Amino acid sequence: MPYYAIQIPEMARIMELLFQVLDIRITLFDLHESELDVFRIKELSSFCRTMRQDQEFNRQCVACDKLHLAEARQRREVCIYHCHAGLLEGIVPLYNQRGVYLGAIVFGQLTEDQSLHPGVPPGNFEKMAAIGSLLQYLSKYICENELIRQCVKPWSVRLDEYIDHHLAEKITLGDIARLLGKSVSSLSHGIPQEFGMTLKAYIRKKKMAKARELLRSGSQVRECAFQLGYTDEFYFSRDFKRCFGYPPKKIRVLSDGGEKMYAIDPV
Numbered sequence: 001m002p003y004y005a006i007q008i009p010e011m012a013r014i015m016e017l018l019f020q021v022l023d024i025r026i027t028l029f030d031l032h033e034s035e036l037d038v039f040r041i042k043e044l045s046s047f048c049r050t051m052r053q054d055q056e057f058n059r060q061c062v063a064c065d066k067l068h069l070a071e072a073r074q075r076r077e078v079c080i081y082h083c084h085a086g087l088l089e090g091i092v093p094l095y096n097q098r099g100v101y102l103g104a105i106v107f108g109q110l111t112e113d114q115s116l117h118p119g120v121p122p123g124n125f126e127k128m129a130a131i132g133s134l135l136q137y138l139s140k141y142i143c144e145n146e147l148i149r150q151c152v153k154p155w156s157v158r159l160d161e162y163i164d165h166h167l168a169e170k171i172t173l174g175d176i177a178r179l180l181g182k183s184v185s186s187l188s189h190g191i192p193q194e195f196g197m198t199l200k201a202y203i204r205k206k207k208m209a210k211a212r213e214l215l216r217s218g219s220q221v222r223e224c225a226f227q228l229g230y231t232d233e234f235y236f237s238r239d240f241k242r243c244f245g246y247p248p249k250k251i252r253v254l255s256d257g258g259e260k261m262y263a264i265d266p267v
Contacts, residue, residue: 004031004102007147008038014138014147015039022131024121026107033069035106045109046119051085060084065106073101078132080125087111087120090128092135094143099205100196102148105135155180156194163206168229173199208243211236215251224248 011028016039018026025042029035044052052058064084072079072091079091089108096102108131110123142148159176176199177184187199195202207228214224225236240248 004148004150006036011142011147012039014142015041022107024107024123024131025109026105026135028103029065029069029106030103031101033066045117045121047117048085048087048109048120057085069104069106072104078129078136080128080132085117086113087117088123088125088128090132090135092132092139094139094148095196096143096146096150098150098195098202100150100194102143102150105139107131107135150194152194153190155182155190159191163203167203167207167210168227170229171199171203204239205243208240211240211248212244212251215248221248 015026015028019040019042023042025044027035027041028039043049048061052061061084068079068081068083068089068091072093076093076095079093081089083089087108088110089106092105092107094102094104108123108128109120110128111117111120112122112124114120114122158180162176162179163171173184173187176182177187180187182190191197191199191202197205211224211228214227215221219227221237222233225233228236230236237247237249
């Protein structure tokens, strides 16, 4: 089962600031869909506290959370929705740089009609979307600085380093199995768990990240494709566009005061 670590002091400070500034309920769910109770957050509204004393209502709350956590995880984007009781809620899924799911920021419990939900703060979709965008930016900081991180296994670190040094070569599960002394079967299950995707998809992702780095440093598209093991510039450009949404030729290097800046030409 995947497990991970949280930098409690800094995450506690972030959660405290969110509580003070936004004054809405914002909480964290781990990758097993359990709410973490180690941070100071805004309490449930009087409406929710009262209603959740009913076992059936509480069961529906839990089921609603699980349903929309799964949806946000699958879509990999902010999810704003009405809960089963009609309150506005939102979810920001957390993914590390490997693309592995780490849990989610859940926020909201606002109402568009306080006559239906007494004691619940007012809100609308526009407000929720704005908060969701802000929290999405914050989620990138949290993941990039590993305030919440996956505890990787030693073999996955060796695999990662091997791929980095052999991007121009054809790498197969058999090659990796021999390198790590593992079976192909165990790796076919273990790699998606550690990296969030298949070996083939992860190698392509690493190649595309390296490609953007090379292009930004001034490499030509053909040269970049060759360095990453592509025999055809067309297939390289296709993979690049699938990954980033624009072709590699759209990246150009500008010079400003001796410092390099990177831009995408208009289509």
